Amino acid sequence: MEAVMKAAVLVAPGRMEVHDVAMPQPAAGEVRIRLEGCGVCASNIEPWEGRAWSTFPGAPGGMGHEGWGVVDALGVGVTAVAPGQRVTLLGGNGFAEYDVARADQVVALPEALAGRAVPGEPVACAMNIFRRSDLRAGQTVAIVGIGFLGAILTKLASDAGARVIAISRRAESLALATRFGAAETVAMDDHWAIIERVTAMTGEAMCERVIEAVGKQWPLDLASALVGFGGRLVIAGYHQDGARQVNMQDWNWKGIDVVNAHERDPRAAMRGLEEAVAAVAAGRIDLDALVTHRFPLERVGEAIAATRDKPEGFVKAVVTYA
Incomplete structure (x- = not known):
């Protein structure tokens, strides 16, 4: 039987549904990550609300690009990371239980960040x-x-x-x-x-x-x-x-x-991600103080709405997975 996972799908303006979808398989040079969570970005608001350029339904897990989790499977030729390694990544379908990324677009998380939410991309x-x-x-x-x-x-x-x-x-x-x-x-x-x-x-x-x-x-x-x-x-x-x-x-x-200041060069993005992990691990950036709201996958729509509406005490929302 084909392995399945739960993923949020944008099915209409302001409406996200959690579907059972096929689990992604890592291609050559890629890794699959069992996600622990994914941050919600302000850039998620407009497509979620619906714009002329929005399309429905969206890709499973789509819009989620601030994920972190544990390496679960390796594609052919990957040797730089190993299964069981905790990482943050530059992915694109992180509102789901699993995502895939190129092996050169993940950064290992040190022991100092064990058990902590690490949306590294922002x-x-x-x-x-x-x-x-x-x-x-x-x-x-x-x-x-x-x-x-x-x-x-x-x-x-x-x-x-x-x-x-x-x-x-x-x-x-x-x-x-x-x-x-x-x-x-x-x-x-x-x-x-x-x-x-x-x-x-x-x-x-x-x-x-x-x-x-x-x-x-x-x-x-x-x-x-x-x-x-x-x-x-x-x-x-x-x-x-x-x-x-x-x-x-x-x-x-x-x-x-x-x-x-928006980078599109993958090398620049990775440099920033490596610096981000080092800064958070060293205590230069208090990430725990900034991640203020947590939502389960089933409430990802509420997480995006909170990012737009900013309830009292809000700085950053993350979606977490059991």
């Missing part, structure tokens, strides 16, 4: 964004949007010797930013008031670096306005819900650099 994104920011000690960096990603970037930037101004909507998010090293916090409520406050904080110089970590038009507008002359705007938010307009006149006049 931490890897933060490591890569930080590298693309080219941030230096002594600079002032504004981070617009303090969630999972913004909190990690706050920690990385403050550890590097930067002065971090954290800007976010929720008071608890600003408190999290302070805990992770922000020097100042600003409530994200009034566009011009925020600009005035940052102008005063920086002696009218504004910021050498601004990281936009929301993925919406207004935060992008705000981030653009906060960059000082010759500074760098780093776009870390995932803008997938439509076109954007930018103030090109302002960009030209200030002579700023604009960096898209």
Whole structure:
């Protein structure tokens, strides 16, 4: 009999169902992972809600790309990892009990992370964004949007010797930013008031670096306005819900650099994943403080809704499997 597993399937806008589907088999150079869990990404929200480009039903386990678990089976030619080894991975169908990945896209988890949730991929994104920011000690960096990603970037930037101004909507998010090293916090409520406050904080110089970590038009507008002359705007938010307009006149006049911090080179992604595991294992990033909500596979839709709606205390949701 063909082996089966449980997998969440997006069957309609806002509707996920758990189906019994064929268990994936690793091809040559691949490994199969029995997943312990998978993080929920903000990029899951739009396809789950339904967009013109959404298709139904989705792939079993689809949208889940923040998995971790135990190597279960090896494809032909794989020698770098072994069955029973605990890993985090760059996968694509992690809302399921099993996923497959290329053997060169998994990173072993050290004993220091035993028993802990390790959605490595989003931490890897933060490591890569930080590298693309080219941030230096002594600079002032504004981070617009303090969630999972913004909190990690706050920690990385403050550890590097930067002065971090954290800007976010929720008071608890600003408190999290302070805990992770922000020097100042600003409530994200009034566009011009925020600009005035940052102008005063920086002696009218504004910021050498601004990281936009929301993925919406207004935060992008705000981030653009906060960059000082010759500074760098780093776009870390995932803008997938439509076109954007930018103030090109302002960009030209200030002579700023604009960096898209989303990596698509698998080598860069793996470098970030390796750095992420090392940083969490060493205690540089308190991942346990950021994974605030856990859901079983049957409630993956609720996990995505929580990622959108952000109930009290929410930072990051993960879906876990018994």
